[in-house]
Amino acid sequence: MRSSLPVLLGRALLIAAFLGAWEALPRLGVADPELLPPFSTVLGTLWGLLARPALRADLAITTVQLLVAVAVALPVGTLLGLLLSENPRLGAIFDPLVFFLFSIPKSIFLPMFILTMGIGFWQKVAFGVFSTVFIVLMSATAAVRAVRPDHVFVARAFGATRAQIAWRVYLPSMLPILLEGFRLAVIFGFTAVLLAEMYASRTGMGHQIASWGENFMMDRLFAGVLLLAIVAIVLNEAIRAVEVRCSHWRS
Amino acid sequence: MQPLAELKPVVDEAIAPERPIIQVSGLDHVYPSRDGPVHALSDIALTVGEGRFVVIVGPSGCGKSSLLMMLAGLRHQTAGTILCSGRPITDPDPDRVGVVFQEANLFPWLTAIDNVAFPLALRGVSRAERAARANAMLELVGLGDAGGRYPHELSGGMKQRVSIARGLVQDPPVLLMDEPFAALDEQTRMAMGEELLRIWSATRKTVVFVTHSLTEAVYLADEVLVMSARPGRIVDRMEVELPRPRTYEMMAGAVFGRLRDRIWQQIKAPAR
Known part of the structure; x- marks a missing residue:
């Protein structure tokens, strides 16, 4: 799916218009610059913030918490999804529980994580895992349905073992759907980690953003938002690139 | 008599x-x-x-x-x-025994040559030997130059040829x-x-x-x-x-x- 020149041009125009409005509205006095600092001011603040080691440490800790949470949730969720969809009876038993846990907002459990685990690194990770593992599980279940029995049969005819069928038939069949789930998991995991940091923490970008907001430091608040948006976009696009590589054959 | x-x-x-x-x-x-x-x-x-x-x-x-x-x-x-x-x-x-099925049943994520080499890959045959044998089979079925194509880029007859090559590759x-x-x-x-x-x-x-x-x-x-x-x-x-x-x-x-x-x-x- 390559974008044509007019589309690219249109996108550039849209971004320019958005940033232009952000710059112009406070400067023209349409928006209160105290509430909405102009884009150039925010950019300057961001540059200044990035020069501070403390902030870079905050950014690093948030990113590491997210990556650890995702690194746990992906294999655990995938394996649980496989287990539940390969054992129909087990799947039927656990179905309601999984669906409930998938459906309820995870944030309501945050106080319990704080009570049991404190407000440190592993509490953020645990809450991140809890918030994403069911998304991965659901997408793994959907991905298993994409495995064609014919392909399994062929592999068996050529003497494939169970492990070989898992690795050479299940995995490539599941990968496109699985990666889509992974991408969602990263987005939700990011939200979860930031939320946990904003709620109760001594470190991390979420903690910083919350305190800037409480102290009415709007330029820093917006700079933080900008920074996190960039991190989210980079992660998202990286997974999407892998997704495109792995699902070219589905066209 | x-x-x-x-x-x-x-x-x-x-x-x-x-x-x-x-x-x-x-x-x-x-x-x-x-x-x-x-x-x-x-x-x-x-x-x-x-x-x-x-x-x-x-x-x-x-x-x-x-x-x-x-x-x-x-x-x-x-x-x-x-x-x-x-x-x-x-x-x-x-x-x-090699088997050829009614539907060619090629793996859509593998190229023609990798589909043919699939049975060899299961046996841990080395990459070089796999490529050589799969290529020889594709030549045999008249698809010597289509090895790099994916199944969705092949016609029904070509897919079935690849499937025959796959059935024969282990000799x-x-x-x-x-x-x-x-x-x-x-x-x-x-x-x-x-x-x-x-x-x-x-x-x-x-x-x-x-x-x-x-x-x-x-x-x-x-x-x-x-x-x-x-x-x-x-x-x-x-x-x-x-x-x-x-x-x-x-x-x-x-x-x-x-x-x-x-x-x-x-x-x-x-x-x-």
Whole structure:
């Protein structure tokens, strides 16, 4: 799916218009610059913030918490999804529980994580895992349905073992759907980690953003938002690139 | 008369030098269904000589595909034995039998050459040897320059050629083919039949080919086995004494028509 020149041009125009409005509205006095600092001011603040080691440490800790949470949730969720969809009876038993846990907002459990685990690194990770593992599980279940029995049969005819069928038939069949789930998991995991940091923490970008907001430091608040948006976009696009590589054959 | 009778074994050997490679005896298959047990195959006995092209033909649902899947070790019979190269077949054994399915069933995430090399990859054959052998097989089926293409970039006939190459890549003595051309259009089907005979004469494999097409059966086979409707049993067995290479013109000949008609008489009767 390559974008044509007019589309690219249109996108550039849209971004320019958005940033232009952000710059112009406070400067023209349409928006209160105290509430909405102009884009150039925010950019300057961001540059200044990035020069501070403390902030870079905050950014690093948030990113590491997210990556650890995702690194746990992906294999655990995938394996649980496989287990539940390969054992129909087990799947039927656990179905309601999984669906409930998938459906309820995870944030309501945050106080319990704080009570049991404190407000440190592993509490953020645990809450991140809890918030994403069911998304991965659901997408793994959907991905298993994409495995064609014919392909399994062929592999068996050529003497494939169970492990070989898992690795050479299940995995490539599941990968496109699985990666889509992974991408969602990263987005939700990011939200979860930031939320946990904003709620109760001594470190991390979420903690910083919350305190800037409480102290009415709007330029820093917006700079933080900008920074996190960039991190989210980079992660998202990286997974999407892998997704495109792995699902070219589905066209 | 006496000297002639003594000569006879010698003559037989000259006509049929091939040794049996597949031996099936007393094969029965019953499987459970919602409407009670279904008797799918009944008392099947057959012998396939090495290097022969044997076609099993029968009405749909007669169990001919099931029989083939049992020869491949992919399905288990209720009773009876299947020997291949003297040893029983109980599980898939790609060293003894290669299989070509009705749908080509290529893996869409692999290129043509990787699809052909798939059985070798399962065996841990080195990358270089895999590539060389898969390439040789693609050359054999006339797709030497399509190795890098993905299945969705291949036509139906090309996919089935890749599937044949995959069935042959481990160099098994026996190739089992389950209605491999049934999903193709008429022209492609004719061309593929011709192509298959060329590949067969180049490799001298033993082929067991299942079809419901009478024309295909007579055109391809050394020997045709006719199966009845369920419970499937072998009701007739005939030698196709047409010279090789087979040609399109032979289909209009008297021998061809007679054989075709004989099969038809066998399979239409129980359908009434």
